Amino acid sequence: MIYDFLIIGAGSAGCNCAYALNKAGKKVAIVDKEGICAGGSGAAGAFLSPLPGKKNSYNSLVNSALNYSINFYENLLPNSVTKKGVLRVQNDNFDETKLKDNEIEYEYKKFNDIEGYFYKDAAIINPSEICNKLVENCDFFLLDVSELIYKDNIYHIGDLKAKQIILTQGVNTPIISYPYLKISPVFGVKIDVKTSTNVPFNIHKSISVSTNKKDGTVAIGATSINHFLEGIECTTTCDKCMFLINNDEEDVKSLLSQADELINLKDLEVIKVYKGARATVKSYFPVMGKIINYNESIKKYPAIKNGRKIPNDLLEYYPNVYALNALGSRGFVFGPYLAKILKENILDGVDIPKDTSLEKLFYKMARRKS
Ligand SMILES: Cc1cc2nc3c(=O)[nH]c(=O)nc-3n(C[C@H](O)[C@H](O)[C@H](O)COP(=O)(O)OP(=O)(O)OC[C@H]3O[C@@H](n4cnc5c(N)ncnc54)[C@H](O)[C@@H]3O)c2cc1C
Structure with a gap:
């Protein structure tokens, strides 16, 4: 054939x-x-979130893709999609005038000890399914x-x-060979945890904590490590990659402490650690x-x-x-x-x-x- x-x-x-x-x-x-x-896909959150901020060609592409993709996944496999929105917690880069300069709808929200901007069109999916x-x-x-x-x-x-x-x-x-496409791998770790806490929506600051997925677990991700900055030659085949074979205790610790700043996850138990590389170019x-x-x-x-x-x-x-x-x-x-x-x-x-x-x-x- x-x-x-x-x-x-x-x-x-x-x-x-x-x-x-x-x-x-x-x-x-x-x-x-x-x-x-x-x-890389197997390690993904996989969070589907808007990119707010003053409108430009990159965030316009992301937000058009997001609208299309959430609908697409809901039609394809509704059971693999949990769409409960995302609370983006304020950080120093947040500027409400820039948010207003974009047509994505948001509302200001307080949740426990944190506050930020809530976007209802955000979800998490199961990448493998x-x-x-x-x-x-x-x-x-x-x-x-x-x-x-x-x-x-x-x-x-x-x-x-x-x-x-x-x-x-x-x-x-x-x-x-197409040498004009220069891919830089950005490695990262994501974890799935068990918790007795109900997380009502995804929460994002420097990392994201997901709402409880269909199986009740919560995803926390992801770390970002630029290989080139680490001074390690990237084989880009991953099987001999230092990042993938080294232990990931520090990444997991860092994810848990960043998550703890956003929400107190009770009876927390890490059940799975995922590692992978994102393919990026300079322009994003x-x-x-x-x-x-x-x-x-x-x-x-x-x-x-x-x-x-x-x-x-x-x-x-x-x-x-x-x-x-x-x-x-x-x-x-x-x-x-x-x-x-x-x-x-x-x-x-x-x-x-x-x-x-x-x-x-x-x-x-x-x-x-x-
Ligand atoms: C830790 C982490 C968290 C992430 N979180 C999110 C998130 O929350 N939301 C989101 O949207 N994205 C997220 N991403 C990004 C997303 O996972 C990647 O952008 C996406 O997976 C890229 O998909 P891809 O198909 O281009 O590459 P990959 O998923 O890496 O697929 C490439 C495949 O090609 C195969 N391959 C390559 N060469 C050959 C060959 N010669 N012969 C046979 N097979 C070959 C490889 O085995 C590999 O399976 C995350 C990524 C990481 C690493």
């Missing part, structure tokens, strides 16, 4: 792409070297892909064959689209390095290979929304918004190199 699409990486990005394309009638296979929702549901009508293979062989307009990946490829590899080294924007062949494009149009812009369709692209990556710390907020945009781009030729396009990063790197 020849699949219409083969997706490499079964996290939020890959599973959402698989779902969107399968819904559009395409035959989709998805592969992952570790399993479904095993990478959601990812598994997203790919239930696709074929999944446990496979570590090391190369793509392109022959007679078909990609061969081991025994699998596909017409088009989507790379959704998170922080892992991409299997084809996620990126997607058809993958440009950097060297071939520059060879064809050297003037690009001097600032010349070429119509996109004249650049050199890898045939039928796309990417969705750099979802940062909002992988489950962005996933469904961006997968829909990428699907519309691939199947219907709808443009990808400039801020999230690979072309933007391509031109940036070409000019920097000149």
Whole structure:
């Protein structure tokens, strides 16, 4: 069988792409070297929260994605979604005039000893249940892909064959080269705890404490450790990663003490510790689209390095290979929304918004190199 699409990486990005394309009638296979929702996605909160503050292109993207995604998950798997809103506790950066400059509704709220701004459109989901549901009508293979062989307009990946490829590899080294996408892994720890306390909604300050999920447990997350600042070389394969093999006592302690500033969780017991890496780029924007062949494009149009812009369709692209990556710390907020945009781009030729396009990063790197 020849699949219409083969997706490499079964996290939020890959599973959402698989779902969107399968819904559009395409035959989709998805592969992952570790399993479904095993990478960064398996460690996610997964909190779905608005990004308040003076309106700009980044928070507008986050908030549009949030509105879309909460509805999407509620329709997909209502039992995996707990939507009770979030109280964002005031900190020094809070400025009410900036909050007013945004159309997201909020109300001022006091709760026990804390106070802040309450947003009703916020939720927490179960990332593993959601990812598994997203790919239930696709074929999944446990496979570590090391190369793509392109022959007679078909990609061969081991025994699998596909017409088009989507790379959704998170922080892992991409299997084809697109050096203008420079991913920095931001590692983190999240915990699930048992408690006898009823937490009425999610509470967020520097970290978030969730409302009681469907199984009664509460999630607390997440820490953020920029690998590069730690001075450790990132292998981005994670199996030999110092962060993942070192013990996480300090992170857990830090999460518990930050949570304690927000709410007193009685009879607390840590039941599970999750670790993972978020894939981020400097601008924080996620990126997607058809993958440009950097060297071939520059060879064809050297003037690009001097600032010349070429119509996109004249650049050199890898045939039928796309990417969705750099979802940062909002992988489950962005996933469904961006997968829909990428699907519309691939199947219907709808443009990808400039801020999230690979072309933007391509031109940036070409000019920097000149
Ligand atoms: C601690 C923590 C807390 C977070 N909290 C939240 C939150 O509250 N809300 C939220 O929305 N987001 C949160 N995130 C962010 C979110 O988890 C990520 O943005 C999201 O998981 C990224 O998804 P992805 O599919 O791009 O990458 P990943 O989930 O990392 O998936 C990439 C997959 O590709 C596979 N892969 C890579 N290369 C290959 C290959 N060659 N062959 C086969 N398989 C391959 C990997 O095994 C991996 O499973 C959090 C992340 C962390 C780490």
